[in-house]
Amino acid sequence: MARKCAVCGKGVAVGMKVSHSHIRTKKTWAPNLQRVKAIVDGAPRRVMVCTRCLRSGKVQRAI
Template sequence: MANVCAVCGKGVVTGFQVSHSHIRSKRTWKPNLQSVHAIVNGTPARIKVCTRCLRSGKVQRVS
């Protein structure tokens, strides 16, 4: 899947955009994914990771 974090599995969430007059229309919230070089199973690879996982140190980046 395209918009999914490789570490935590965070993905797209759907819901309603609600106006002041309470007219509802469908919308999506997408995770803030960054494409990074990281160590995966001992080898460097390019993966999509959410910024929460990057900030918390769950990903070992390749320098």
């Protein structure tokens, strides 16, 4: 399963980690994804959703 939000599409961000001596190495920042049961197309499904979408109410959770 991809590390991408099913609602907003937020995914992994890539950048450089820079040390004090300016040695640069690749670094990734992963979104805070939660596996929740949500209503998708009228049926409950398990989807990966970022916590920002959960908090803002963009996801209707299923019981």
